[in-house]
Amino acid sequence: MEARPLLKPLRLVFLLQFLCMIHLSLAQSAVEVRLTGVITSEMDGSPLPGANVIVQSTSKGTTTDANGQFQLTVPANATLVISYIGYQSRTIAVGNQTQIKVALTPDVSSLDEVVVVGYGTVKKSDLSGSVATVAAEEIKSLPIASLEQGIQGRVAGVQVMQGNSAPGGAPQVRIRGANTVLGGSEPLYVIDGVPVYNAGLINEDGLNIGTQPSNALASINPNDIESMEILKDASATAIYGARGANGVVIITTKRGKAGERGQLSFESYYGMQQVSNKLDLMNAQDFIRIMNERARNLGQAEPYANPAQYTTSTDWQDLLFRTAPIQNYSLSYSGGSKQNQYNVSGNWFDQQGIVINSGFKRGSVRINLDNKINDQLKFVTSLTASRSINNRASNNWLSNAFSAFPTVNPYNSNGGYNDFSDSEAAADPTNPLEVVEKSLNKLTVDRILGSVMGEYTLLEGLTFSIRMGLDNQNQLNDIFVRRGNFTYPFPGATVKQDYNTNVLNENILSFNRELNGKHKINAITGFTWQQNTSRYFQQGGTGFQFEAFETNNLGAASITEPNVSSKGQSTILSWLGRVNYVFDDKYIVTFTSRADGSSRFGENNKWAFFPSGALAWRVSRENFMRNIPFISDLKVRTSYGVTGNQEIGLYNSISRMSSVVNVMGASQNAAIGYVPTSLANKDLKWEINKQFDAGIDLSVWQGRVSLTADYYIKRTDDLLANLPIPGSSGFSTILINSGSIENKGFELGATAHLIDKAFTWSINANISRNNTKVLDLAVETAEFFAASIPSPIDRPVNIIREGEVLSAFYGFVEDGLNETGDIRYKDLNGDGVINDNDQTILGSPYPDIIYGFTSNMAFKNFYLSIFFQGVEGVSVFNSNEFLTGNSLARIGNQLTAVNDRWTTDNFNPNAKYPRASNIANRVSDRYIQDASYLRLKNIVLGYNLPAGKLGISWLQAARIYVSGQNLLTFTKYNGYDPEVSQTGTNSLVKGLDRGSYPSAKVYNIGLNVTF
Structure with a gap:
C-alpha cells in the first residue's frame, strides 16, 4: 500500500531520463x-x-x-x-x-575493368581474344528503337546497315564480313544469358522487296542496356560453337548495386523527324515535254496536244512524306543491400514514320533481381515483358510515288481519290496516295524474355550454376486493303500468326582462383540444352462487303484464300569448356572447346567439335620495359579457332512431302495428295569457319592514349549449296556442303584524352577494312546468279563467282551514245556482237573501309558530343534510277537530270541520258553507283544541372540536352540514302535500292533526372 506513492516519482525520473536520451540522440544526429x-x-x-x-x-x-x-x-x-x-x-x-x-588516380586504361565473355567474365588485362565493348553512355542520347543501331560506327570490324529505315526495321549486322551463301549471316545475340538469333523474315524468293523483315531485338528497350560486348575472333566466339561463326553480341542489362540507396531515374526525349533527302523529279511541264518528245521519236501522236491546259503539278513525295514525332519515356528504380539488389524499369517508345500510315510503338517492363540467400547460395533473375506494334508502309509505295504522273491530281472533284485508269496515267493506274492510306499492315509482337539462375559456391572460387531461360514471342500480322481503284476491287484481308517458344537450360561449373600471387586460373565447363518450337497460321480472303471489321471477320469474305499452317522444332545439345590461365600477370593462355549436337543436320553429322586457342603476352610487365616509361601497357595476342553456322533452316537434311490439290474426274472434285519436294542428305552438316587473329593492345602516357589493332583471316568451308542434279531423279537440285569463302582484313581502334583541365576533350576513332572473296563453288561453271530483281528489271544483278567478291554486281559497260541517241555498250569480248557475253563485274556491295569518329568535350557543366560514321568503296544498284532515269522505256515520271538528254534538236553525244524512247536499257554501270558516305550521325549539346549548388536536396543529378541525328550526309549517291540494302538478311541479293524507306533527320530535346 505504501509502496505505491513511491512509483510515481520513479516513473517521472525514468521518463525524464528517456526524454533526455532521445534529445541527445536527435541533437547528435542533427x-x-x-x-x-x-x-x-x-x-x-x-x-x-x-x-x-x-x-x-x-x-x-x-x-x-x-x-x-x-x-x-x-x-x-x-x-x-x-x-x-x-x-x-x-x-x-x-x-x-x-x-x-x-x-x-587516372583509370583511363581500365585494365581492371571486368569484361563479359561467354558464360562468365574476365578482367580486361587477362583477356586474350578480340572483344570490344560499347557502354550505355555511348548510346544513351540516341533516338533508336533497336539496340543494334547503337553499335553502328562505334566498333572496328562491325558493319551495321539500317538498309530499310522504316520504324521498327531490322538493321543488318556483319562482324568481319559475310561468311555464307545460303545460311544465316546475322550474329548471335545473348541477352542476360539467353541466346537469341535475329533471323528476320525472308520471302520465298529470298527477297524483301518493299517489305521489312521482323526485328526480334526491337522489343528490347535500349535504355535498359548496361553494356554490349562484341566477340569477334574465334577465341572469344568458339564457346558458342555452332552459333559463333558470325560473331556474338552479349547484352547486359542494368542491375542494382549493393549498398546503393533506392534511386529513382527518369529519362525522356521528344523529337521531330524529317525526310533527309528527296529525289529531284520533273514538274508537270517538263514531264509533258518529254512525253511528247518520246511520242514524236516513236512516230506516235503527242499525248499532250495542249500543254498549257495542264495547270496541276503534283509532287507525290510531298504528299506521302511528313514531319513526324518521336518520343521515349523510361522510369527506373534501383538499389539494394549486400544481400539483395533490384532494378525495375518501364518504358514507352513511340516513333511515327516519316511516311504516312507507318510507325512503331513499344511498351516494356523489366525486372532484374539479385538475391543472396547465404554465403553459398544466390539467385539471379532477369525478366522482360514487352508489346510492340509496327505499322508498315505498303509494298512498293515509294516506287509508285516517284514514277506517278505529276500532271494528275490525287483527288477528284468530289474530294475522293482520283481514279487514274480514266486519266492520262492509264499506263500506271495506281494512285500511290490511295494505296498507302487504304492499306493496313500491322505487326503486333508480344514477348516475354527472361531467365532465373541459381549459383552455389562449393568451395572458395568454385561455383556451380543452373540457368533456366525462356524467350516466348507471339506475332500477329494484320493485313487489310480497303476498297479502292487498285489491286482489289473489294477489300481483302490476311491474318498471319507466328508463335515461337525458345526454352534454355544451362549447367555451368566455374573455377576462379589466384594461387601464390603468380597463377590465376579462370575456368568453366558445362552442359546446355536449348529447344525452339514455332507454329505458323495464315488465313485470308477478299470480297468483304463491309470494311469496318477489317481483319476481325474473315468468315465474311466472298472468296476465301487457302488456309496455311505449319510447325517446326529444333534442338541443340552442347558440352563446353574454357580455361584461361595467367602467369605473373604477363603470360596468358586460353583454351576453349564446345561440342554441339543439332537436330537440323544429317544423320551422319549430328555432332561437331569446335576448339580454339589463344596466347597473349603483356610485354609491358617485363623488366626490360622499365626504361620505356611512357608505355603504360602493351599486350600482343594471337588466336586460332573453329566455329560453326547452324542457321540452315529446318528439316533440310531429310526427304520432305508437300500437299497438292488435283481436280479429279467428271465431278471436278478437288483431291488432296502429297508429293516429295526434296531429297534427303544424311551427310548435311555445319558450315565450318576457321579464323586466325593477331592483335596488339597499347596504352601510353599513363593511359591518356590507347590503341587496339587486329589482323585476321577467316575461311568458311562446307558452304551450303544447291547442287543441280539430273531431272531423271525427279528433282532439280539437292542441298549439299560444298564451297569456300574467305574474309581477311584489319581493324584499328583508338582513344585519346587530349585535355583534362577545366576544359576536357577526348576522342574515339575506329577504322577497319575487310575483303570478302569466293574461293570455291559447287557448280561446274564456277559461278551462279542470285535471284532476279522483280519488274521492271526482271533479271539478276548479283553474281557469285569464284575469285570475286560475294554477290558482285554484274552487267554491261556503257560507251556513250550512238548517232541515234541510244546507249552504246562496249563489246568486251571483241566478237562484234553485243550480248550477254559482254557483261562483266561492275562493283561490290560490300565497303572496302568502314569507320567512325567521336569527339567528347566538356566545360564546367556543359558538354558536347559529335559522332561521325561512314563507309568507303561500296556500290549500290540504284533501281530507282532504272525507273526514273531511263528516258521513258517504262512510262513514268523522270528525274530532272534527264533534261540533259539527247534530242533531235541537240545531237549531243556527251549527253548524260539517251533520247526519249521505248528502248529498255540494260543493267549497266550507269546504275551501279558509288554509295560511299560520311555522315554526321549524332550531335548532342547538354547541360548538367548543379543540383548541389542549388540546394535541391531531393535531386541527385539532372541533365538536359538537345541532339540531332543524320543532320549531314556527304555522298555522291543520287538516291534517297546511300545506306541501303533492301533485301534484309539475304546473303546473295545485296546492295539493292528499290523504293527503300529513306532515313530521317531527327531533332530531339531530352531530360534525364535522378532522385
Whole structure:
C-alpha cells in the first residue's frame, strides 16, 4: 500500500531520463558540417570540374565547379564517394574535417575493368581474344528503337546497315564480313544469358522487296542496356560453337548495386523527324515535254496536244512524306543491400514514320533481381515483358510515288481519290496516295524474355550454376486493303500468326582462383540444352462487303484464300569448356572447346567439335620495359579457332512431302495428295569457319592514349549449296556442303584524352577494312546468279563467282551514245556482237573501309558530343534510277537530270541520258553507283544541372540536352540514302535500292533526372 506513492516519482525520473536520451540522440544526429574541398588529378594536379561528390548511401551530393571546388553540408562523420569519368573512384571519411583535398588516380586504361565473355567474365588485362565493348553512355542520347543501331560506327570490324529505315526495321549486322551463301549471316545475340538469333523474315524468293523483315531485338528497350560486348575472333566466339561463326553480341542489362540507396531515374526525349533527302523529279511541264518528245521519236501522236491546259503539278513525295514525332519515356528504380539488389524499369517508345500510315510503338517492363540467400547460395533473375506494334508502309509505295504522273491530281472533284485508269496515267493506274492510306499492315509482337539462375559456391572460387531461360514471342500480322481503284476491287484481308517458344537450360561449373600471387586460373565447363518450337497460321480472303471489321471477320469474305499452317522444332545439345590461365600477370593462355549436337543436320553429322586457342603476352610487365616509361601497357595476342553456322533452316537434311490439290474426274472434285519436294542428305552438316587473329593492345602516357589493332583471316568451308542434279531423279537440285569463302582484313581502334583541365576533350576513332572473296563453288561453271530483281528489271544483278567478291554486281559497260541517241555498250569480248557475253563485274556491295569518329568535350557543366560514321568503296544498284532515269522505256515520271538528254534538236553525244524512247536499257554501270558516305550521325549539346549548388536536396543529378541525328550526309549517291540494302538478311541479293524507306533527320530535346 505504501509502496505505491513511491512509483510515481520513479516513473517521472525514468521518463525524464528517456526524454533526455532521445534529445541527445536527435541533437547528435542533427549535427551537420559545412564542408569545402577541391578535387584534382593525381597525374598533374589539375582540377577536375564536374566530379561527383556524393554522401554514401544517400542521394545527397554535388559536383565540382570549373576549378574542381565544391561546397556541401554533410552529417557529422559522413563518408563521401568521389567519382570522375576516367579516374578511379575514392571513398573518404569526413570525420571532423571542414576542408578536404582529394587527388584521383587516372583509370583511363581500365585494365581492371571486368569484361563479359561467354558464360562468365574476365578482367580486361587477362583477356586474350578480340572483344570490344560499347557502354550505355555511348548510346544513351540516341533516338533508336533497336539496340543494334547503337553499335553502328562505334566498333572496328562491325558493319551495321539500317538498309530499310522504316520504324521498327531490322538493321543488318556483319562482324568481319559475310561468311555464307545460303545460311544465316546475322550474329548471335545473348541477352542476360539467353541466346537469341535475329533471323528476320525472308520471302520465298529470298527477297524483301518493299517489305521489312521482323526485328526480334526491337522489343528490347535500349535504355535498359548496361553494356554490349562484341566477340569477334574465334577465341572469344568458339564457346558458342555452332552459333559463333558470325560473331556474338552479349547484352547486359542494368542491375542494382549493393549498398546503393533506392534511386529513382527518369529519362525522356521528344523529337521531330524529317525526310533527309528527296529525289529531284520533273514538274508537270517538263514531264509533258518529254512525253511528247518520246511520242514524236516513236512516230506516235503527242499525248499532250495542249500543254498549257495542264495547270496541276503534283509532287507525290510531298504528299506521302511528313514531319513526324518521336518520343521515349523510361522510369527506373534501383538499389539494394549486400544481400539483395533490384532494378525495375518501364518504358514507352513511340516513333511515327516519316511516311504516312507507318510507325512503331513499344511498351516494356523489366525486372532484374539479385538475391543472396547465404554465403553459398544466390539467385539471379532477369525478366522482360514487352508489346510492340509496327505499322508498315505498303509494298512498293515509294516506287509508285516517284514514277506517278505529276500532271494528275490525287483527288477528284468530289474530294475522293482520283481514279487514274480514266486519266492520262492509264499506263500506271495506281494512285500511290490511295494505296498507302487504304492499306493496313500491322505487326503486333508480344514477348516475354527472361531467365532465373541459381549459383552455389562449393568451395572458395568454385561455383556451380543452373540457368533456366525462356524467350516466348507471339506475332500477329494484320493485313487489310480497303476498297479502292487498285489491286482489289473489294477489300481483302490476311491474318498471319507466328508463335515461337525458345526454352534454355544451362549447367555451368566455374573455377576462379589466384594461387601464390603468380597463377590465376579462370575456368568453366558445362552442359546446355536449348529447344525452339514455332507454329505458323495464315488465313485470308477478299470480297468483304463491309470494311469496318477489317481483319476481325474473315468468315465474311466472298472468296476465301487457302488456309496455311505449319510447325517446326529444333534442338541443340552442347558440352563446353574454357580455361584461361595467367602467369605473373604477363603470360596468358586460353583454351576453349564446345561440342554441339543439332537436330537440323544429317544423320551422319549430328555432332561437331569446335576448339580454339589463344596466347597473349603483356610485354609491358617485363623488366626490360622499365626504361620505356611512357608505355603504360602493351599486350600482343594471337588466336586460332573453329566455329560453326547452324542457321540452315529446318528439316533440310531429310526427304520432305508437300500437299497438292488435283481436280479429279467428271465431278471436278478437288483431291488432296502429297508429293516429295526434296531429297534427303544424311551427310548435311555445319558450315565450318576457321579464323586466325593477331592483335596488339597499347596504352601510353599513363593511359591518356590507347590503341587496339587486329589482323585476321577467316575461311568458311562446307558452304551450303544447291547442287543441280539430273531431272531423271525427279528433282532439280539437292542441298549439299560444298564451297569456300574467305574474309581477311584489319581493324584499328583508338582513344585519346587530349585535355583534362577545366576544359576536357577526348576522342574515339575506329577504322577497319575487310575483303570478302569466293574461293570455291559447287557448280561446274564456277559461278551462279542470285535471284532476279522483280519488274521492271526482271533479271539478276548479283553474281557469285569464284575469285570475286560475294554477290558482285554484274552487267554491261556503257560507251556513250550512238548517232541515234541510244546507249552504246562496249563489246568486251571483241566478237562484234553485243550480248550477254559482254557483261562483266561492275562493283561490290560490300565497303572496302568502314569507320567512325567521336569527339567528347566538356566545360564546367556543359558538354558536347559529335559522332561521325561512314563507309568507303561500296556500290549500290540504284533501281530507282532504272525507273526514273531511263528516258521513258517504262512510262513514268523522270528525274530532272534527264533534261540533259539527247534530242533531235541537240545531237549531243556527251549527253548524260539517251533520247526519249521505248528502248529498255540494260543493267549497266550507269546504275551501279558509288554509295560511299560520311555522315554526321549524332550531335548532342547538354547541360548538367548543379543540383548541389542549388540546394535541391531531393535531386541527385539532372541533365538536359538537345541532339540531332543524320543532320549531314556527304555522298555522291543520287538516291534517297546511300545506306541501303533492301533485301534484309539475304546473303546473295545485296546492295539493292528499290523504293527503300529513306532515313530521317531527327531533332530531339531530352531530360534525364535522378532522385
